[in-house]
Amino acid sequence: MSRLVDYFRASLRRKIFVGFSAAMLFTGLLVTSGFALLSTNQPTWRTETDRIRRFVGDAFAATWDAPQRREALARNLANNLDLDLVVKDASGRVLTQHGPATCVRAAMTAPVARDGVVLGSVDICSDRHRVPHPGRRLGIALLASLVVLWGFAGRIARHMSGPIAEIGRVAREIGEGNLRARARLSGFHGEEAHLAHMINEMADRIEKQLADQRELLAAVSHEIRTPLARIRILVELAREGALDAKTLDDLEREVIEIDALVSELLASSRLDFAALTMRELDPIELATRALERAGLTDDVLSAEGALPKTIAADATLLPRALANLLENARRHGGGVTGLRVVGGEGKLAFEVEDDGPGFEPGEESRVFDRFYSHGGDRTGLGLGLALVRRIANAHGGRAYAKNREDKGARVGLELPIARGKGGVASGGG
Numbered sequence: 001m002s003r004l005v006d007y008f009r010a011s012l013r014r015k016i017f018v019g020f021s022a023a024m025l026f027t028g029l030l031v032t033s034g035f036a037l038l039s040t041n042q043p044t045w046r047t048e049t050d051r052i053r054r055f056v057g058d059a060f061a062a063t064w065d066a067p068q069r070r071e072a073l074a075r076n077l078a079n080n081l082d083l084d085l086v087v088k089d090a091s092g093r094v095l096t097q098h099g100p101a102t103c104v105r106a107a108m109t110a111p112v113a114r115d116g117v118v119l120g121s122v123d124i125c126s127d128r129h130r131v132p133h134p135g136r137r138l139g140i141a142l143l144a145s146l147v148v149l150w151g152f153a154g155r156i157a158r159h160m161s162g163p164i165a166e167i168g169r170v171a172r173e174i175g176e177g178n179l180r181a182r183a184r185l186s187g188f189h190g191e192e193a194h195l196a197h198m199i200n201e202m203a204d205r206i207e208k209q210l211a212d213q214r215e216l217l218a219a220v221s222h223e224i225r226t227p228l229a230r231i232r233i234l235v236e237l238a239r240e241g242a243l244d245a246k247t248l249d250d251l252e253r254e255v256i257e258i259d260a261l262v263s264e265l266l267a268s269s270r271l272d273f274a275a276l277t278m279r280e281l282d283p284i285e286l287a288t289r290a291l292e293r294a295g296l297t298d299d300v301l302s303a304e305g306a307l308p309k310t311i312a313a314d315a316t317l318l319p320r321a322l323a324n325l326l327e328n329a330r331r332h333g334g335g336v337t338g339l340r341v342v343g344g345e346g347k348l349a350f351e352v353e354d355d356g357p358g359f360e361p362g363e364e365s366r367v368f369d370r371f372y373s374h375g376g377d378r379t380g381l382g383l384g385l386a387l388v389r390r391i392a393n394a395h396g397g398r399a400y401a402k403n404r405e406d407k408g409a410r411v412g413l414e415l416p417i418a419r420g421k422g423g424v425a426s427g428g429g
Contacts, residue, residue: 020153024146049108056110056122060087064112064119067095074098074122084125090118099125167199179207224261227254260327263320276394280310281318283348287341290322300336305344308417313395321391321413322350324384329354333409343417347397351412358403367401367411388413 056077063069070087075098078085084099086106106123113119166183173181182203183196234251284307288298329336333354340351359367368389388411389399397415404410 016153016156020156021150024149024153052124053108053110056124057112060110060112060122061114061119064114071096086123086125087120088123089120095120163193163196167196170199170203174203174206179203179210224258227257230254260323276314276317278312279315281313281315282309283307283311283341283343283350286319286322287339287350290319290326291339293319293323294326294330294336296326296336296339300338302338302340304340304342307341307343308348311348311415312418313415314391317391317394318415321388324388325350325352325411325413328352328384328411329356332356337408346417347414348417349412349414351410353404353410354408356408358407358409359401364401364403368399385411 059073059077060070063073074085074087074096077083078098084097086097087095089095106125108124110122110124111118112121163183170181170183182200231251231254234247234254237247238251284301284303287301291298291301326336326339329352333356335355336352337355338351338353340349340353342349342351368385370383370386385399385401392399392413392415395415397413399411399413401409401411
């Protein structure tokens, strides 16, 4: 018994089918019970038959001794009730017969008696109205109805469980490593179509993310070999006694380059897992420290507009974004000429200006793509500005780039200011 129960529980389609079948059987029993309760106070078929017999017998007993009246009564009953009547005497001899058909088998026989003396009988036939084998026909009709209803129940169960089974197939194939598996949307409607779309979109994101990670891993593996090879050469020179200040500076520069690369990878990983830790940070202090880490003085720093005293941001990711903006200007823009902190209209922006040639038409949006090299420069991985955009998006803001009117470019990071957070400090130009 337990195996049978487990068999039906193992499939949503079977559970739905069994549920519909049980509901149909319960409904049938309920309807049958209701009819039985309603008919308890109604006359039974046998009682009605006895009443008809007494009525017919009494009517013919009153006209038995008048053949003409008896004949007229039989004719009227046969015509009005559309029945076949056979009137017989006490010995069984047929006295009269009326009706369009010959009475073969009497449905009921009404005895005609007066004062306890049997005068004859009246056979009432309804062969013309009799349904052959009514019980068998009723059983066939009920069976056919049950089969049709079960067929509909199976179709409904298959229709309801089909999308779940299809989505389960996609999830299983993705789990087995087939990242190209997608749910077939034909025939899906309503909530199941929405769920299938979400599964397909999730599969698209997973496939793209893994492809980007593979591409990033290959690029990092290639990029990190250069500073490691240089470090190995510098270490060999140090062992040979050439450990002068220049060698140490070169060694430190290679280590800093590797550290910056690892920092970008760690920041990207935190964004992948949405591991942001929001804190209240001073925007001017953030900009000042970013300039210090980049080896720049605060002479290039300017504040404009109504600046908030603090802004809610991740204390690791936002400084990383500012560092990338400054490094991008140093490497591709001919140097940093200014770092502007601009506030107003519920937003705060950090903008880095450079002294380079600016962007080519249409390049302003592409510079934030992964592995894109500005101006064909193949130095670096092309992750800096891509990481800036991801950090901005993670904070509910945006990253943008545009050419300046005179010379150079301006690349910025804009973040929303939460209402009611901190006060406002006036900025100076």
